[in-house]
Amino acid sequence: MISRAERAANYVILTVFAAFALYPIIVILSAALGPADAGGTAGLANFAAAWEIGRFGTYLRTSLAVSAFVVVVSVVLSIMSGYAFGTMRFRGRTALFYLFMLGIMMPSEAIAVPLYFDLRTLGLTDTFWAIALPQVALSVAFGTFWMRAYFLASNRAIVEAARIDGASSWRILWQVLLPPARPAVVTLTVLVFMWTWNEFLIPLIMVTKESLRTAPLGLAFFQGQYTSGFTLLAAGSVIVATPVVIFYLFLQRHFVRGLLQGAVRE
C-alpha cells in the first residue's frame, strides 16, 4: 500500500506545516514568559506587570461586558427569528429572509462610517451601546440563518402533536423545540462570542474613552505607546487571546462545525 519512505515523507510535511502554524504563537508565548524588558522578573510576573502597566484588567472588563451582552441578545433574537423563518408561513417570508442574508456578507467597514456620524449627532458615540448594538445587528444576520436551518430540519411531527395538545407557539419554541437544539445553540454562542471578542474596527471607530476600550483595541494602543521592549506586549497578547483559545480547546467541534457549515449557504 503505502511505502515506508512515503509515510515518512508525509509525516515530515505535516510536522513542518504544524510547526509553521504554531511558530508565531510560540514566539509570543516564549517572549511573554521570558525575562522582563527591564531585566529582573521573568515568567508569570510579566502578566501581572502587563495587567498593571497595560491596563488590561480594564480592557478585559469592557470586552467581557460587550461580549456577554452581544451573545445573549443576539442568540435569543436569532432563536426567535430563526423559529419564524423555519416553521411558519407568512407573507414576505422569502424577501425578508434574503434581506437578513445581506448582513452575513456585509463588511462592517461599509456600515461603521455612516453609523459613527449618525450616532455622533445623537451623542451616542463613546458609549457601550455604540460598540454592542452594531455587533448585535451583524450577529443576528448569521444567527437567523443558522437557527432557521436548524428549525427547518427539526421534527415536524412533535410540533404538530404539541399544537394539537393546545401548546402556544411560545411554549412550543422554548419547551419542545429548544431542548434538543442545544448543540446548534452552543455552536452559535461560541461563534458570536469569538467574533465579538476579536472585533476590532467597530470599537476602534466608536469609542475614544479609555475605559471603553475592548481587549484587542487596548492591545493595539498599548503596542503604539509601549516601545521599551516586547515582553509586556507579548504578555498582553496572551491575555487578549486566552479566553477564546480556552473555549476553542474545550469546544473545538463547535468552532470547526460552525466556521465550516456556517459558510455553506444554500
Add this chain to the structure above:
Amino acid sequence: MSSKPRAAGPPGEPRRVAYLYLLPAFAIYAVFLLYPIGRAVQISLYDWDGLTLGTWAGLDNYVAIVADEGLRAAFGHALVLIVFYALGPLVIGLALAAILHHAKVRGLGFFRTVVFLPQVIAMVVVAVAWRRVYAPDGSLNGLLSALGLDGLTRGWLGDYTFALPAVGVVGTWFETGLVTVLLLAGMSRIPPELYEAARLDGCGAVREFFAVTLPSVRGEMAVALTLTVIAALRTFDLVYVTTRGGPGTSTTVPSYEVYHRAFGLGQVGSAAAVGVTLTVVIFAISFGINRFADRRVS
C-alpha cells in the same frame, strides 16, 4: 387541509404571529445595519468632511476609485492579497488534506487542532506576533543569518517591495488551516467505491487525485475560495497594526482606505464610496464563485 398540493419549500402553518417573533431581531438589524448601508450610499454621493455641510458630488467619488491612483492601488493590493489569502491556502490545503485523507496518519486530531488554531486568535494578536517575526532583529532575519543568507535580511514590513507579500504571508498562515479542515471534511465524504474503481482502472496516486478527489470536493473548494477571498478583501486589523498602509502607500487596502479617508483625511464621502464599492465587489465575487461551482456540478 387544503387539497391543493403545497409547493415544496415553506413548511409550517400560515401564522401572523411570525411577525412578532421577527420584530426584535429585525428592528435592531434595520436600525444598525440596513439604515447605515443606505446612509453610506447617500453620503457617497457628497463631498463631505464630516463637520460642515456637504456638497453634492454625484458619482465623482466612484469615478475617483478608478481614476485616483491611490484608490486604484488599494484595490490592486487587495488583488495581491487574494493570491496569498485564497490561492496559496487552496493549493497547500489540497496537498495537506490529500495526504491526511490518503495516508491515514496518526495524530490527525492533534494536527487538526493545531492548524485550525490561527482562526480563533484575535487578528490584533496575530499582527503583534508577526511584527515580531518580521522585525529587523526578529526571528526571520535570525533564521536567514543562521543559514548564511545575511544578504537577504531586512526590516520586512518597512520594505517597499516586501511589505505587501509579508502581510500576505500572514494571510496564508491564517487561512490555510481553515481550508485544509474544510477540504478534509469534503474528502471524508467521498465513497470508497470511487477509489476502488479508479484503482481497478490502473490509476496511480496522482491520477487518482485528479480523477476522483479533486472533482468530488469542488463544492468545498468553492466555499473555501469564497471565505478566503472575502477575508482578503476585508483585511483591516492586520494592516492597521502592522504597517498602517506603509511604507509610503505600499500596503494600503480598501478597508484601510475607508477608515483612513473618513477619520484621517476628512473625506467621508470618498470613504463611503469605497465602502459601498467593497460591499458590491464582495457580493459579486461570492455570488460568482457559487454560481460557477453550481454550474460545474450540474
